[in-house]
Amino acid sequence: MPSATPDIVFTGIGVACxxxxxxxxxxxxxxxxxxxxxxxxxxGRQAPDGVxxxxxxxxxxxxxxxxxxxxxxxxxGARVAMAVVDEAWRExxxxxxxxxxxxxxxxxxxxxxxxxxxxxxxxxxxxNFVPPRAGHAYLDSEIGGLLASTLAIRGFTLxxxxxxxxxxxxxxxxxxxxxxxxxxxxxxxxxLQDVSTMDLLGMRxxxxxGAPRFADRxxxxxxxxxxxxxGFIFGESCAALVLxxxxxxxxxxxxLVGAAQVADGQRGPEPDGAGQRRAIAQALAQAGxxxxxxxxxxxxxxxxxxxxxxxxDTLAASGLGHAWVNATKSVIGHGLAAAGAIEVAALxxxxxxxxxxxxxxxxxxxxxxxxHVIGTAQPHQARVALKTSFxxxxxxxxxxxxxxx
Amino acid sequence: MDRxxxxxxxxxxxxxxxxxLADRPIAExxxxxxxxxxxxxxxxxxxxxxxxxxxxxxxxQVHGPKNLGExxxxxxxxxxx
Numbered sequence: 145m146p147s148a149t150p151d152i153v154f155t156g157i158g159v160a161c162x163x164x165x166x167x168x169x170x171x172x173x174x175x176x177x178x179x180x181x182x183x184x185x186x187x188g189r190q191a192p193d194g195v196x197x198x199x200x201x202x203x204x205x206x207x208x209x210x211x212x213x214x215x216x217x218x219x220x221g222a223r224v225a226m227a228v229v230d231e232a233w234r235e236x237x238x239x240x241x242x243x244x245x246x247x248x249x250x251x252x253x254x255x256x257x258x259x260x261x262x263x264x265x266x267x268x269x270x271x272n273f274v275p276p277r278a279g280h281a282y283l284d285s286e287i288g289g290l291l292a293s294t295l296a297i298r299g300f301t302l303x304x305x306x307x308x309x310x311x312x313x314x315x316x317x318x319x320x321x322x323x324x325x326x327x328x329x330x331x332x333x334x335x336l337q338d339v340s341t342m343d344l345l346g347m348r349x350x351x352x353x354g355a356p357r358f359a360d361r362x363x364x365x366x367x368x369x370x371x372x373x374x375g376f377i378f379g380e381s382c383a384a385l386v387l388x389x390x391x392x393x394x395x396x397x398x399x400l401v402g403a404a405q406v407a408d409g410q411r412g413p414e415p416d417g418a419g420q421r422r423a424i425a426q427a428l429a430q431a432g433x434x435x436x437x438x439x440x441x442x443x444x445x446x447x448x449x450x451x452x453x454x455x456x457d458t459l460a461a462s463g464l465g466h467a468w469v470n471a472t473k474s475v476i477g478h479g480l481a482a483a484g485a486i487e488v489a490a491l492x493x494x495x496x497x498x499x500x501x502x503x504x505x506x507x508x509x510x511x512x513x514x515x516h517v518i519g520t521a522q523p524h525q526a527r528v529a530l531k532t533s534f535x536x537x538x539x540x541x542x543x544x545x546x547x548x549x
Numbered sequence: 550m551d552r553x554x555x556x557x558x559x560x561x562x563x564x565x566x567x568x569x570l571a572d573r574p575i576a577e578x579x580x581x582x583x584x585x586x587x588x589x590x591x592x593x594x595x596x597x598x599x600x601x602x603x604x605x606x607x608x609x610q611v612h613g614p615k616n617l618g619e620x621x622x623x624x625x626x627x628x629x630x
Contacts, residue, residue, distance in 0.1 A: 211569065270600065272607075277589055
């Protein structure tokens, strides 16, 4: 008999980002600290004339996995989702699981704004010829619909929006769906946030976007926890994680032993240390662990001055000053909806590799002192890792993951 | 615009929307449903055809044809109305 409260393990990973498609490209690029930052070029996302260009990272086109008939109707983010879910699905062997016992949680909202902007532009003068598919494909449920119409997912599909914490919240919801008995296997997708020019202009106006200081040196603009950080740098990314019951799937990459999400009462981008500390404490309590048990932290660490400062204070005040810390966004940029999921993937792959990637551009770490990975990859076999993810709208999350021994 | 041209546009749009039909002969006696097209694909093909032949009509005015030949006849008539 399956146990009533099974351990939840990660058994499949699929990723895409500026380092390429697939796990091998992600872990190799992270450990090498590859520089893939440039200027954003995708149509619908370029800076208008007379406005400073947007720095960031864009990925290659996804492999062609759909029939020609379906592929021509699927947007960029949907095709990228197909690629990462296909990779994770195969690794996890989901073909052997009953479709009714497989669920999908898509993390992210407003996922197609760049394509919406292009559609508005292209059909401005001919409104009677808007393609019929535009009537359903603008909804974020398009991702779940496309995936479940292509793969044998018949448990449920669900979208969760939690801004930059969406990927982490998708992981939490996937775990909850397994724990409750709703399904046995669940895919958590951190969807590609296909930002538009308008999204970027808004975030620049908000003061969240980096670049003023390093506009002519894209590779140095993203510098989490560094004295000279001046805002986050967007990086296209997408990741799928397959969560399963350990009693059905073995140890996998590791187990999700604690997870917490709290509302801290902020409306916009303001970070809140009290909420962050509360999320970490709750996740550790759920795991039955103390701060001293955590030996690696994959930080949210966006490279915004206020965000980095509050998180550094949070980690120190939470008794995590001893743990190794790195910032995956320093290599792949900030994927917004996808960030929490691809950073969990990065965490798991580093656990398996027994090495931690360096935080790029960390020349002068801000106070308080943390045990940053700087310069080159650090050999370290993490046993218990913490992943923090925070989102606009006062969303603080923490995940605790125990490595497969 | 003659009827043969309109027929060629319809066939071209069908093959654009369903690339898998590129090499399959398409007869005037067939309907889009018989070709396996779903309702969204059928609407897209008709809208694309209307735009390609320069007809800006509400979709409801092109309902009725039982097969592709009748659709070509109707569009030809509308085009020259």
